[in-house]
């Protein structure tokens with residue numbers, strides 16, 4: 689009886705150990721890269737690991753992978769810990785070797801393994817999937833277009849456009865598809881285009897194109913349309929002022945940044 693309860697105890701304990709091993713780190717699965725080319729890999733993790741050390745590891749097995757670089761230390765690849773977004777980015781240059789890579793958070797506790805996830809780099813001279821530009825910039829309220837190129841071998845594979853943060857995807861069909869502000873069109877031969885319009889600040893971040901099992905990351909940044917804001921702040925400032933004030937603001941605008949214009953608006957009230 690005593691023996692039995694010990695067995696039960698051990699297996700229950702083991703069960704909890706299993707649960708505590710659920711990893712929060714998440715990255716892409718299989719990234720296509722041109723031999724000798726560059727790619728930036730995003731990895732995200734739970735908020736609670738914000739302050740932990742992060743690293744990039746290379747090798748087929750976690751237990752034997754070799755640490756290539758720690759975050760925010762000089763080195764190649766350059767691994768950056770964007771702590772405010774629980775995001776890690778790994779910039780790989782002159783990529784030459786296919787294989788498994790790991791994004792990891794150092795836990796430093798012998799009972800709890802490091803939090804990690806792996807991806808596969810598929811390096812080839814002519815990748816089956818690529819993007820025309822991997823960093824695209826748009827303005828708030830404006831639009832951006834990303835072009836994803838696929839090989840003849842991937843012509844009949846499923847194409848997707850996904851957001852990294854939540855893993856939400858838009859499936860690309862051969863005919864065009866419309867989904868709120870995301871418009872995707874596949875030429876059915878070698879490329880599909882993703883147009884994101886009515887951009888909001890919150891649309892900024894990491895995305896990926898996929899075709900079949902391959903992925904390519906794309907970063908989208910959203911800036912403020914300077915001319916819009918200036919016009920806006922000027923019209924707000926002009927309320928209740930005479931023409932002389934408007935002249936004043938116009939000349940002040942030239943060569944000054946947005947924050948200075950807002951400061952002036954507050955001063956004048």
Ligand SMILES: *[C@@H]1O[C@H](CO)[C@@H](O)[C@H](O)[C@H]1NC(C)=O
Pocket residue numbers: 760768769770771
């Ligand atoms: C790492 O470096 C980046 C860029 O230099 C910086 O923005 C970030 O705050 C740093 N992260 C940490 C955890 O120090």
